[in-house]
Amino acid sequence: MEAPIIDIQSISKIYTMGEEKVHAVKDISVQIHRNEYVAIMGPSGSGKSTLMNILGCLDTPTSGTYTLNGTLVSDMVDDELAEIRNKEIGFIFQTFNLLPRYSTLKNVELPLVYAGISNAARREKAEKALRNVGLGDRMGHKPNELSGGQRQRVAIARALVNDPSILLADEPTGNLDTKTGDDVMRMFEELWEKGNTIIVVTHEPDIAAHAHRVLRVRDGLIESDTINEHRVSIPKKHEEAVEAEPAL
Template structure:
């Protein structure tokens, strides 16, 4: 699903060059649930941005679903973000003036899907994360956990190849955080491929594989033998 070979990212910071990623190799297969860990400045966020097609590598190769991403233009990258990637951010990143339903419809608006189908699919996605009662609420009328569930519904609605989560529990209390991890586990169970950046080992323990970055390189890549299980079913 994801194949990364000798990927390097160099930032020009004034007269200094900062190597955020140094010749990284990484493969993620379909239906994996991977967490990317590491201290700040380790390159994990840069990795995330490149996988998410928000940023380009300086050199090296990146294939997503066998498509080479490195050479694509802005519009093609936008198209990939729209159709193949679902983002879940630490700060939710919902548009405050839109209702939950309209927020979930947004990726489909950019995909050019008609209004009727958009609404139906957004309703289904919100139902899936347990928010069917809250579809007409604006983000500021929802709790943190609920906002993150809207964001997950939005990430899923275009049926992407991969779900990218950047510290998805970072702004949540531990109970809501656990809920969100439960949702991720259920989605993974149903076949979703998930890559999640976190710096909390307790959160990474819910995933099946942990990749650790330090100074722009992968220092460990281990399977989790017994992923932590949430007590309840969330979906």
């Protein structure tokens, strides 16, 4: 069997807040393979966000190892992690996190700027990424001139522009109405079909319903790791997703 793209071995994360030590992640081991579509679920305070930050190389575990795409990243320092994030991870945030002063195109170019790619190549790649998400005609627009759904599509284009090994989405539909949320989820589906590895962090069951595998996190531990047998695939309408909910 192919080596997992994400290999986490008994990681823990302890925050020191004043005098108190918070054990956000206690002991988590998990492997995720290429082209898996995983949902991480859990109530707030479960350690879900901390796990996501570690998966996204925004943070490092206090103990344990994390191997991403064959590279041991758990011991890396700031700048090394920045490089890994740039190359290996495409982030999609709940609040889109586009730079408001930049045009759509410039926003998508940003990861390529930090990858040190030349001006012309940058532009070409970013334009292609925007066309792929159906925003070829919005390149000069600023984020505030776009709808929420369009903004999230820009963010997806940005996440994909550098061909990362994993897409890490944190509540990607949290700020969208159900219809545009479904559009975004359909896009994820398509990306998965093209071979991308997708991790969605969410607390909404109907979002997690799209994933093949669901990790439930509670109190800093993995509570369950299940294959989603009643997966909702390519929802054409919102209603289908709602119908699928009881199956979870």
